[in-house]
Amino acid sequence: xxxxxxxxxxxxxxxxxxxxxxxxxxxxxxxxxxxxxxxxxxxxxxxxxxxxxxxxxxxxxxxxxxxxxxxxxxxxxxxxxxxxxxxxxxxxxxxxxxxxxxxxxxxxxxxxxxxxxxxxx
Amino acid sequence: xxxxxxxxxxxxxxxxxxxxxxxxxxxxxxxxxxxxxxxxxxxxxxxxxxxxxxxxxxxxxxxxxxxxxxxxxxxxxxxxxxxxxxxxxxxxxxxxxxxxxxxxxxxxxxx
Numbered sequence: 090x091x092x093x094x095x096x097x098x099x100x101x102x103x104x105x106x107x108x109x110x111x112x113x114x115x116x117x118x119x120x121x122x123x124x125x126x127x128x129x130x131x132x133x134x135x136x137x138x139x140x141x142x143x144x145x146x147x148x149x150x151x152x153x154x155x156x157x158x159x160x161x162x163x164x165x166x167x168x169x170x171x172x173x174x175x176x177x178x179x180x181x182x183x184x185x186x187x188x189x190x191x192x193x194x195x196x197x198x199x200x201x202x203x204x205x206x207x208x209x210x
Numbered sequence: 211x212x213x214x215x216x217x218x219x220x221x222x223x224x225x226x227x228x229x230x231x232x233x234x235x236x237x238x239x240x241x242x243x244x245x246x247x248x249x250x251x252x253x254x255x256x257x258x259x260x261x262x263x264x265x266x267x268x269x270x271x272x273x274x275x276x277x278x279x280x281x282x283x284x285x286x287x288x289x290x291x292x293x294x295x296x297x298x299x300x301x302x303x304x305x306x307x308x309x310x311x312x313x314x315x316x317x318x319x320x321x
Contacts, residue, residue, distance in 0.1 A: 138310035
């Protein structure tokens with residue numbers, strides 16, 4: 090059974106750096122064909138893909154946010170960490186991590202519950 | 211990569227069929243058979259409904275089906291039920307450097 094859960098601060102100040110952790114179980118990021126991604130959703134708005142990390146540590150970033158994002162993994166802890174710099178109120182959103190299956194389909198099949206991050210002074 | 215284009219809203223009556231379109235470009239939707247669809251009820255987590263244009267994951271009702279023609283993918287829901295009322299998002303593989311692009315979402319209302 091695959092599960093994922095996001096953790097981190099729910100309130101950050103403008104200009105600060107956000108660090109979120111995705112702790113997962115039921116799969117290993119050492120396994121070929123596996124990835125973990127981050128997706129966000131501002132209140133009342135659409136999903137937006139942020140970043141992906143693959144089993145072999147290859148990383149992909151949204152072109153529009155690439156300069157602000159870093160994704161890393163700790164396979165021994167079954168964790169993926171998202172870092173986003175220079176937070177702004179427009180970054181207020183629910184942040185999801187999700188299991189990404191890419192060997193044939195390229196889709197997110199398991200999602201965490203999400204964490205609402207508010208950016209406010 | 212720009213977001214995929216979806217209608218903001220669609221509606222239908224119980225028992226009817228509806229179709230939600232998802233328009234991309236020849237670089238994403240039109241180039242790869244890697245379109246997926248997600249259902250999201252208010253306050254809930256997105257759920258994968260369709261992968262690879264027309265494949266249903268285990269447990270997803272066969273009332274949901276997907277297709278693609280050119281640069282436009284479609285999600286069809288037949289025999290509409292009240293529980294289908296939700297937001298629906300399409301997504302496509304776009305390239306090795308930008309593997310994921312989402313649509314703007316479509317709100318389905320069951321009248």
